[in-house]
Amino acid sequence: EPEVTQTPSHQVTQMGQEVILRCVPISNHLYFYWYRQILGQKVEFLVSFYNNEISEKSEIFDDQFSVERPDGSNFTLKIRSTKLEDSAMYFCASSAVGANTGELFFGEGSRLTVL
Amino acid sequence: GENVGLHLPTLSVQEGDNSIINCAYSNSASDYFIWYKQESGKGPQFIIDIRSNMDKRQGQRVTVLLNKTVKHLSLQIAATQPGDSAVYFCAESPLYNFNKFYFGSGTKLNVKP
Numbered sequence: 001e002p003e004v005t006q007t008p009s010h011q012v013t014q015m016g017q018e019v020i021l022r023c024v025p026i027s028n029h030l031y032f033y034w035y036r037q038i039l040g041q042k043v044e045f046l047v048s049f050y051n052n053e054i055s056e057k058s059e060i061f062d063d064q065f066s067v068e069r070p071d072g073s074n075f076t077l078k079i080r081s082t083k084l085e086d087s088a089m090y091f092c093a094s095s096a097v098g099a100n101t102g103e104l105f106f107g108e109g110s111r112l113t114v115l
Numbered sequence: 116g117e118n119v120g121l122h123l124p125t126l127s128v129q130e131g132d133n134s135i136i137n138c139a140y141s142n143s144a145s146d147y148f149i150w151y152k153q154e155s156g157k158g159p160q161f162i163i164d165i166r167s168n169m170d171k172r173q174g175q176r177v178t179v180l181l182n183k184t185v186k187h188l189s190l191q192i193a194a195t196q197p198g199d200s201a202v203y204f205c206a207e208s209p210l211y212n213f214n215k216f217y218f219g220s221g222t223k224l225n226v227k228p
Binding site for chain 1: 147149151153156157158159160161164204206208213214215216217218219220221
């Protein structure tokens with residue numbers, strides 16, 4: 001069964017460092033998303049991406065964040081200068097075009113720990 | 116974001132019993148709702164969805180009920196099994212805007228053998 005894969009599964013970084021989280025969405029999906037989940041809290045929308053541009057973004061997704069689809073398979077989230085409060089589980093998700101459903105397929109997440 | 120929240124943070128049920136997980140939302144413009152299941156260490160997994168023009172939808176062992184009058188939806192799980200133990204989230208969005216979902220706080224379901 002096709003799945004969304006994310007790397008790394010866990011990254012520890014120092015405050016102020018740049019981090020890139022990588023995702024390989026399901027191959028025939030064209031909508032891509034990043035969500036995050038601070039430990040014990042709800043899942044929060046960060047950004048959606050379609051046709052090589054951001055469709056929507058939340059107030060969390062400030063200038064420190066960026067997304068990119070550098071090739072035909074990867075979808076990345078970059079945090080330029082990490083802060084302690086960026087520590088969270090980051091989930092990538094993808095969905096199919098024309099599915100007439102909001103079913104998002106989530107990866108297993110990348111845990112980011114900022115020290 | 117929109118206020119989508121859950122009444123009970125933890126629900127414990129006996130294996131074989133039925134479970135009911137509740138969710139309240141505040142945005143009357145919300146048109147589309149999804150229930151997700153999140154097992155420990157994994158990403159959310161789609162369970163069932165419902166549009167605002169419906170008040171009930173059934174899947175395999177699951178039923179979602181939507182009461183637009185009081186802005187409330189519930190997830191019913193029949194004959195709860197140990198494998199149902201997880202955190203359950205409701206999420207909402209305006210209809211046909213699948214770009215952004217607002218998730219609720221989550222309810223942890225513990226199934227006792």
